[in-house]
Amino acid sequence: MRVTILIATVCVLASAASALGQNPSTSLGTSPSSSLGASEWTEFVSREDGFRITFPGTPKIQPITWTSQMGYPLPARVFTVDRGREHYSVTVADYRGIEKLGIARSQSCTPGAETCIGGQTRIVGPGYWKSDLHGAITYAVFKLLQRDAKLTGMTWNWAEQVEGTLLQFTNNADQSRTSASIYMHDNRLYVIEGTVPKGYPEPELFKMSIGFIRPDGTESNIYSSVYNAYMGLGESPLPDLCGLRGCNAGAAGANASAAGRPKTRREDFPGLARYFPIDGTASNGGLIQSADWVVSELWRRGFKTFIDVAPGRDADAVARAARGVGMKYVAMPIAREGASGQLDAAKIDPVLNAIRDPGNQPVFLHSPDGRSTAMLWMIKRIVNDGWTVEQAGAEATTIGLVDDDPSVPALWKFAQDYVAAHGKR
DSSP states (O other), X not given: OHHHHHHHHHHHHHHHHHHTTOOHHHHTTOOTTOOOOGGGOEEEEETTTTEEEEESSOOEEEEEEEEOXXXXXXXXXXXXXXXXXEEEEEXXXXXXXXXXXXXXXXXXXXXXXXXXXXXXXXXXXXXXXXXXXXXXXXXXXXXXXXXXXXXXXXXEEEETTEEEEEEEEEETXXXXXXXXXXXXXXXXXXEEEEEEOTTSOOOHHHHHTXXXXXXXXXXXXXXXXXXXXXXXXXXXXXXXXXXXXXXXGGHHHHTOOSTTOOXXXXXXXXXXXXXXXXXXXXXXXXXXXXXXXXXXXXXXXXXXXXXXXXXXXTHHXXXXXXXXXXXXXXXXXXXXXXXXXXXXXXXXXXXXXXXXOGGGOSEEEEOSSSHHHHHHHHHHXXXXXXXXXXXXXXXXXXXXXXXXXXXXXXXHHHHHHHHHHHOOO
């Protein structure tokens, strides 16, 4: 896949160079004067920063602060290799904490100051953090354009199905050439730059050797259309991947017809990841960044009970926050004791009973990523509400049970086995 992308991009850039009056052989790095020694180039991998790339040596690593377009200070690291007059770098700016910064800023704004507060929509977000994230690539391009250089090429691109922008510059001071690419993956911004002296082969293959490491640590990209709007924010619909990687355990949801699919969708909820309203009796959500803020907002929206099926390190803080506002907090772990990653079928019925109890409704269902609670809701729809597997599976995919993680096929399989064993009631 990466080789195919490289070849296709090189062809496009060759055409662009020809149109701009450049020598395509020089633009593409085929000049006999090349100083690139193939044996010196090795793949460098940083799992911490979520990428791999081919460097001409071991890079130096420098921590810096990346200031976003909205002025948020974000942690970043710069990886550099200098070889003679050639310079190669990768800058990784971590936007994953920007939501928390945006919420904090919006809470400290002067009442009514919209330009500070931002919006509670899926596009803007408190403190404009989402606007900042959506525009990160554009802003990085803008920063490059401020240099004393002539832009000679710019095009959209994707690497391992992660979208980005490619740029080429001639630097005015010494006529050296810079080739850059910018990507956004898992809410991290990657700015890749290679600069070589005039007449040297351009560093196209350096910038195009970038690869991305998924959040679970695997290096192979198995998604179809992995753009940051899905990976980072979880907002764009994910195509069915079962045909791609054979996850037949997910067939219940994947085969549901679009015509019969409920219209439940993800909504923005400051401080809470993957928030999905379901109906008037329940909503589903994942990672909590601020227990006090989220619980008080849930209470303000009318929720009576917080059901936590995977209590974690923040469970005590959530429970205290719930008591503080008068909400009921119920910890009902569904994992099998002493068996990491396995669910206990015997613990499902008590959770279903708690969800159905009118005295608890409306309930907020919580698990770290929202997937297991979406699976529980699917079981409830089939076992208690009389829905078909197809109907319940289709709804589950709209409230968090999408096949975007290796754990999801196992959740589908658990639900299928549970339904087969217990039937409808």
